[in-house]
Amino acid sequence: xxxxxxxxxxxAASVDAATHYEISSFLSNxxxxxxxxxxxxxxxxxxxxxxxxxxxxxxxxRGDAGAEPLGGMAHFDEDYYSLGKRxxxxxxDHAWTxxxxxxxxxxxxxxxxxxxxxxxxxxxxSYLLVFRSRLDVRPPxxxxxxxRDVLRRVGTSxxxxxxxxxxxxxxxxxxxxxxxx
Amino acid sequence: xxxxxVREQVEMGKIPAGVYSDPGLHQLERERLFSxxxxxxxxxxxxxxxxxxxxxxxxxxxxxxxRDEDHEVRxxxxxxxxxxxxxxRAEAGNASHFRCPYHAWTYKNTGKLVGLPFHxxxxxxxxxxxxxxxxxASPPRTGITRGMIFxxxxxxxxxLDESLGGFDFYLDLYMNHSDEGMEVRGPQRWxxxxxxxxxxxxxxxxxxxxxHTHVSVVEIGLFMEPKANRRKExxxxxxxxxxxxxYKLPTDDFDxxxxxxxxxEEMVARIHDxxxxxxxKMVGEAGFMVSAATIFPNLSFVHNWPRVHEGAxxxxxxxxxxxxxxxxxxxxxxxxxxxxxxxPQWYKDDSYKAYLxxxxxxxxxxxxxxxxxxxxxxVSKGQFSSQVELDSTMGMGDVNGTLREPLAxxxxxxxxxxxxxxxxxxxxxxxxxxxxSGQAPTNRxxxxxxxxxxxxxxxxx
Numbered sequence: 001x002x003x004x005x006x007x008x009x010x011x012a013a014s015v016d017a018a019t020h021y022e023i024s025s026f027l028s029n030x031x032x033x034x035x036x037x038x039x040x041x042x043x044x045x046x047x048x049x050x051x052x053x054x055x056x057x058x059x060x061x062r063g064d065a066g067a068e069p070l071g072g073m074a075h076f077d078e079d080y081y082s083l084g085k086r087x088x089x090x091x092x093d094h095a096w097t098x099x100x101x102x103x104x105x106x107x108x109x110x111x112x113x114x115x116x117x118x119x120x121x122x123x124x125x126s127y128l129l130v131f132r133s134r135l136d137v138r139p140p141x142x143x144x145x146x147x148r149d150v151l152r153r154v155g156t157s158x159x160x161x162x163x164x165x166x167x168x169x170x171x172x173x174x175x176x177x178x179x180x181x
Numbered sequence: 182x183x184x185x186x187v188r189e190q191v192e193m194g195k196i197p198a199g200v201y202s203d204p205g206l207h208q209l210e211r212e213r214l215f216s217x218x219x220x221x222x223x224x225x226x227x228x229x230x231x232x233x234x235x236x237x238x239x240x241x242x243x244x245x246x247x248r249d250e251d252h253e254v255r256x257x258x259x260x261x262x263x264x265x266x267x268x269x270r271a272e273a274g275n276a277s278h279f280r281c282p283y284h285a286w287t288y289k290n291t292g293k294l295v296g297l298p299f300h301x302x303x304x305x306x307x308x309x310x311x312x313x314x315x316x317x318a319s320p321p322r323t324g325i326t327r328g329m330i331f332x333x334x335x336x337x338x339x340x341l342d343e344s345l346g347g348f349d350f351y352l353d354l355y356m357n358h359s360d361e362g363m364e365v366r367g368p369q370r371w372x373x374x375x376x377x378x379x380x381x382x383x384x385x386x387x388x389x390x391x392x393h394t395h396v397s398v399v400e401i402g403l404f405m406e407p408k409a410n411r412r413k414e415x416x417x418x419x420x421x422x423x424x425x426x427x428y429k430l431p432t433d434d435f436d437x438x439x440x441x442x443x444x445x446e447e448m449v450a451r452i453h454d455x456x457x458x459x460x461x462k463m464v465g466e467a468g469f470m471v472s473a474a475t476i477f478p479n480l481s482f483v484h485n486w487p488r489v490h491e492g493a494x495x496x497x498x499x500x501x502x503x504x505x506x507x508x509x510x511x512x513x514x515x516x517x518x519x520x521x522x523x524x525p526q527w528y529k530d531d532s533y534k535a536y537l538x539x540x541x542x543x544x545x546x547x548x549x550x551x552x553x554x555x556x557x558x559x560v561s562k563g564q565f566s567s568q569v570e571l572d573s574t575m576g577m578g579d580v581n582g583t584l585r586e587p588l589a590x591x592x593x594x595x596x597x598x599x600x601x602x603x604x605x606x607x608x609x610x611x612x613x614x615x616x617x618s619g620q621a622p623t624n625r626x627x628x629x630x631x632x633x634x635x636x637x638x639x640x641x642x
Contacts, residue, residue, distance in 0.1 A: 056367065056368075056369055056370070058272050058273055059270070059271050059272040059273075060271045060272065060273060060274050061270075061271045061274050061276075063274075064271065064273075064274040064275065067274070067275075069272075069273040069274065070227065070235075070272075070273055070366065070367055070368070071226075071227075071364070071365065071366030071367065071518075072366065073366045073367035073368070073369060073518065074537065075369055075537075075541070075542045075543050076537070076543050077533070077534065077537055078537075081489070081490055081491055082489070082534065082537075082538050085401050085402075085403060085538065085545070086538075086545065088400075088401045089397045089398065089400075089401050089545055092397050092400055092401065093397075094396045094397035094400060095397045095548075095549070096394065096397075096549045096552055096553070097548040097549045097551070097552035138374070138559075170272060170370065171370040171371060171372060171513060172369075172370070172371035172372065172542055173371070173372050174371070175371070175372075175373050175374065175551050175552070175555060176371075176542060176543070176547065176548040176551050176552075177542050177543035177548075178543075178548040
């Protein structure tokens with residue numbers, strides 16, 4: 001796997017206000033598509049070389065920080081093909097786990113934008129809190145994470161070229177990841 | 182719920198739904214089942230170097246599984262001998278010593294107590310407290326097979342090999358692919374609001390759910406053929422402590438069948454050296470390849486072979502998973518990806534990808550499974566529903582009221598049947614009921630008998 005996108009960056013590389021607004025709008029628009037279950041629409045926001053990755057979070061001692069124990073396992077380690085299959089399944093009639101669908105609300109905060117390694121790319125860092133309610137009486141589930149995205153300018157709009165997700169739980173309390181983060 | 186009555190119902194293939202949520206039965210599971218059965222903790226490849234450790238539980242008992250400086254695998258109770266503090270609060274790492282954060286009692290990674298502050302002033306030295314004779318507690322029994330590290334809390338339990346019995350024949354098909362052995366990645370860990378037995382039963386023998394529960398995965402073309410309907414051509418086997426499902430392969434030739442499901446030649450060559458004639462006969466001549474399986478009570482396996490690239494050939498993956506009970510209605514799933522250490526890197530990458538797409542926390546098969554199991558657990562809690570008998574008699578009787586005959590000439594130990602049937606779910610629940618009523622598990626056949634004079638004749642226990 002490629003190197004991780006670093007968890008922090010020098011503020012000097014921050015984007016200007018107009019670009020920040022553009023990035024912010026992209027993330028809000030993306031969240032709206034996912035919350036509405038418009039998976040095909042979401043897919044159209046991705047570049048075909050997308051890397052979408054969420055490693056497991058392992059509780060380690062301070063002294064072992066930075067190590068990648070347990071073989072570098074992930075919850076998601078996806079490309080355009082596997083995301084496409086997941087979307088095709090959710091758009092079909094027989095993905096029982098999401099029928100009835102979860103009610104989700106993605107809250108995206110603490111956004112920071114940075115200039116990327118090439119002129120047409122930006123790094124977008126954000127915090128994500130997902131509220132997920134299934135069926136009528138089940139207690140809701142929360143998923144908290146950080147996203148580190150690479151957004152690429154394609155024509156006049158932005159596309160998601162890479163997403164690294166840091167999940168804040170070692171043991172997930174949501175019953176599955178039939179939702180995208 | 183009365184365990185003896187439940188046991189009688191289970192023998193008949195009539196499962197009172199409350200077994201999937203009853204807190205009283207779960208308490209008995211804790212006392213009589215999980216404290217007496219061999220429990221999987223970790224795979225040796227998780228701790229390759231001296232000092233490497235992982236922390237794993239047997240229900241509420243926390244154990245450090247560590248490779249000491251002499252490369253011995255140790256299983257140590259994660260509890261200081263002084264005041265009971267956890268001496269390790271990480272999940273994994275590397276340490277030569279574990280130091281209690283409370284009073285700094287310090288243990289070598291063999292478990293031996295080597296540091297005790299103010300030993301002389303506080304205890305009067307060795308005369309007052311035998312530091313030299315004190316270690317972290319260890320479970321009474323530990324055992325390793327095929328790199329898999331197990332522990333058992335019952336000093337009188339049969340050995341690990343004896344407990345596995347004939348299932349070890351099938352274990353090789355998942356966990357024995359080269360001289361150097363397998364390596365694992367993970368586990369992914371997540372909590373599901375489901376009783377642990379439902380997953381264990383499902384993996385042991387439910388080929389019947391695949392065509393419906395997993396139809397979406399077939400529809401998106403993840404497989405090279407519409408495989409779900411082919412489940413009925415597979416055999417279900419049970420031997421010793423476990424049982425599983427298989428797929429029927431297209432030829433009677435071992436190499437061709439292995440190639441068909443995506444094993445590259447070099448891996449097949451290594452497997453040739455590791456599997457017995459009978460094991461190869463099962464996959465070759467008989468043409469059955471293992472898919473899901475469970476070792477009683479709560480360790481499961483899965484092996485399947487999806488496409489991981491557009492238009493490409495299929496690639497197999499193997500997963501090992503533990504259904505760790507938290508309560509009667511909650512389970513922590515620990516799911517590992519398993520691959521031959523010697524597999525080429527491209528194969529490891531593709532096989533890992535195949536695993537992630539299909540199973541685990543984000544897997545497209547597993548997503549639909551867990552929704553079913555959560556729902557069953559939730560609805561079984563009712564005053565009324567908990568008493569309703571769920572039907573688990575599939576394969577028990579035909580019009581003559583006799584058991585369907587086992588497959589003749591099955592190359593492996595135990596018994597196998599072709600077609601849909603709930604032989605294994607019954608075998609698993611029978612062992613469970615035996616354990617809860619305080620008996621050692623046996624491999625008795627289904628206890629059901631032909632209806633006599635219109636009545637169901639109940640088997641005496």
